[in-house]
Amino acid sequence: MEKKNNRYSLLLVGLAVLLVVGLVFTVGRSKKPTLNVYNWSEYLPAEIITAFEKEFGVKVNYDTYSSNEEMLAKLSTGATGYDIVVPSDYAVSIMIHQDLALPLDKEALPNLANIDPRFLDLYFDPGNVYSVPYLWGTLGIAYNKTKVEEPVTSWEILWDPKYKGRIVVVDDMREIIGMALQTLGKSRNSTDPAELMAAKAKLATLVPAIKAFDSDNPKGHLLSGEAWLGVLWSGDAALAGMENPDITYVLPEEGGGLWMENLVIPKGSRNPELAHEFINFILRPEVSAKLAEAFPHGNPNQAAHALIDPEILNNPASYPPAEALEKAEWLIDVGEATVLYDQIWTEIKGGR
Amino acid sequence: MSAIPGVPRVKIKSDEPIGERAGSRRVDRLLLLAPGMIWLFLLGILPLGLILVYSFAQRGTYGGVVLNWNVDNYIRIADPLYLGIFVRSLILALETTIICLVAGYPLAYAIATAPPRHKNLLLLLVVIPFWTNFLIRTYAWIIILRTEGLLNALLLATGLFREPLSMLYTPGAVLLGFVYNWLPFMVLPIYASIEKINRSLIEAAMDLGARGWQILVRVIIPLSLPGIAAGSILIFIPSLAMFAIPDLMGGARAVYIGNLIKNQFLAARNWPFGSALSICLVLVMLVSLFLYARVMRREGTWS
Structure with missing residues (x-):
């Protein structure tokens, strides 16, 4: 009798293990949405990516390039599966001319209001139909x-x-x-x-x-x-x-x-809704401030400036005097x- | 049918027609070749065909490829500017090959004739640098050669020099980078050919009164010619196309053919011109491979 019991419990444990393993695999394989981001190397701190993954329950695949041309070459060869790319000003206009960019849904981007109007509606994308300022x-x-x-x-x-x-x-x-x-x-x-x-x-x-x-x-x-x-x-x-x-x-x-780098959703993105969420997330003042502190480029996010260390804002390399900029x-x-x-x-x- | 000693006789089933057997053997051979052939076709022939087609196209206003079958790209290459870059790259590749040969041959000879217990250690020493990534080794040279670098610190410390020498970002630095990187490719094949030489041939030459240098020039070097040819081709071809070392150790101050092609595909977004340049480079390489094949064939008739 005892022996039999033992055998049953062994069987139960075995089944339980199988169940757990199966669950892990199905969860792992199940539709946890993924976002494929293609950005410049050293241009987005890892903590921002993990924060986004946590909050939205998604997985971000992060891939990098070191020149606009490298990125354009990859995009123009066909479906790449990227949901976000970060072209510079002139590369945005090339993407638009080559029909590689997806028009943005502004209603999904309420945080666009945080951007300094000086950086909106520029020559390469009048009305910001396709692009959102990232860093300049x-x-x-x-x-x-x-x-x-x-x-x-x-x-x-x-x-x-x-x-x-x-x-x-x-x-x-x-x-x-x-x-x-x-x-x-x-x-x-x-x-x-x-x-x-x-x-x-x-x-x-x-x-x-x-x-x-x-x-x-x-x-x-x-x-x-x-x-x-x-x-x-x-x-x-x-x-x-x-x-x-x-x-x-x-x-x-x-x-x-x-120069200015911009967030763009390329044509062929499999998850444009999530890509919009990502752009809106980056546009949050507290996220943008983190970005500016990690990489000392100019930050077009006006609302973030109150949260950025004043020493960074006073760096003449990152923020030259307004009259010089003109x-x-x-x-x-x-x-x-x-x-x-x-x-x-x-x-x-x-x-x- | 006479039995070959040592080889077991194979029984042939009499009811099986010979032709069918040959046919299935051909199928077997095709099956064995298929993975390699598919690989070559997909990754070698197909891209090369694409490059050939692109080379007759034209750059679109925004950097696309407009296929209109013209030879303008090839006419542009005939410009002295681009011919000059080809010549400069050829000279650099030749210099690299010759220096590697002159420096590598004695080394290969020394290893091949070393006592067996040292041989493996010496070969290991030649190969060890390859355990580190090529870019990291190149950056190490930058730290050694730069104005405030290790070598200059050493030279200044000896008191022989008062001013640091400007060594990095010069054509000499590029040549050094090339030779450093390719030297093992010369040493290993030459070592293999010298190692294979039958000692009794050298003894016979000695018996017949040949002196040391005569043995070297008339016996050892001719017999190691396949190694010399293999090493030279292994160095010459990649040297022609190399672009990273001129960028890193030459400070990108001079354009070689590899840099020119890279620029066409990236900065200039002129894929058709880059393709035409690539085709010309492939032709140059084919010519050198042809010369190599001739050396090898002559070698074959000798032995």
Whole structure:
């Protein structure tokens, strides 16, 4: 009798184990919604992702890229399953032109009201039909105050022979040819071949002074002391300044660059409702403040500013003075002229 | 039917027609080949065909591919600017191959002729760097070579130099990066060929009065030619297409063919031109493989 009992309990335990295992598997497989996010590397802190997963009971797959072109190339090859991508300004307009973006449902995005109106309704997406501002920044001059003692006001300082071999620039043809165009008093979106040739000649005189072209880690050259001056994006400059307070940043009087990354739902998203929830979540002031504290880029979320550490808001690299910003120029896709830019870039680096 | 010694006779069922057996054997062979062939087709031939088609297309205004069958991309490559980049890349790949050969041959010879108990250890030492990721090894070189780096600190400490040398972000640094990365690809095949050489051939040469250098030049080097050819091709081809080292150790200051192609697919969003450049690069590689095949065939007739 006892033995029989034992056998029964063994059977029961076995069944219970099977039940639990089965439950775990069905729950694991069951429709726990997933959101596939494709963002720049080092652009969204993990704690924000876990907070979203917890609150909405979903799973987020997070994938990263390091250039707009990489992301565009992937999207244009067909269904990728991504629900959120984060293109820069000009890349938003390319996505719209190539019919890769899904129109947003504004009613699902009440927190859009938190965004500073200065960052809405911009050239690349009038009326924000497809995109919501994420983070913004500029392109200017980062320099080491202990090595460059004179005041830095203009791109022209790069041509000063004193700094030959001490310059690092981002490895980006549009930004650097655009910088040369601005130095000549032209727009950095010029498509005029004569202006572009003049910019090429101007750049050719700078190239021997450039120590390195580097988009991945331009701040590293300033931090190691290899470079004293750099044409850098503001976020990199702010990070460098946090590591070494001697490194500071200025927008040149010619204008400098302006950029903004935006949240977009690509066509082919399998879960656009959840993607809207995600965008609305990112737009919450307390979430956006966390974002700004993790990565010192400009934050377009006005309501978040009250919650951000004032030291970050006073960083001249992240938040340049308003009058300097006024002359900063967006980068606009130049269409067919891209081929000419590419040719100039190759010629400069080909030593011709 | 005479029995071959050591090989058991296979009984053939007399009721089975020979033709059917041959047929099923052909099916077997196809089945064995199928995974490899499918793999080659899907990941080799098909993408290459796509690149070939794209190379006759045109860039769309927003960077798309407009297929209109024209040869403008190939005409553009004929521009001295791009030919110059091809030539520069060829020279760099050749320099890399020659330096690897000159540096790698003695090393391979030394390992092949080392006492057996040291051989494995020496081979291990050649291979150990490969246990670390290529990018990390390249970053290590950056730390060694930069102006405030290890090597300069050492040179300044000796007192022989007063000013730090500017070594990183120069063409020399790129060449160093290439040679460092590919050297084992030269050492291993040459080692394998020298190892295979029959010692009695060397003894015979000695008996016939050949001196040390004569043995090297007329016996050992010709017999290790397959290793030299294999190592050279293993280095030459990837060197042609490499873009990461010029970016990292050259500071992206000079464009090589690999960088040019990468730029077409990313920054310039000009896939058709990038495809045409890729096709030309493939042609250059085919020519070098053809030369390799000729060396190997001549080698085959000798032995």
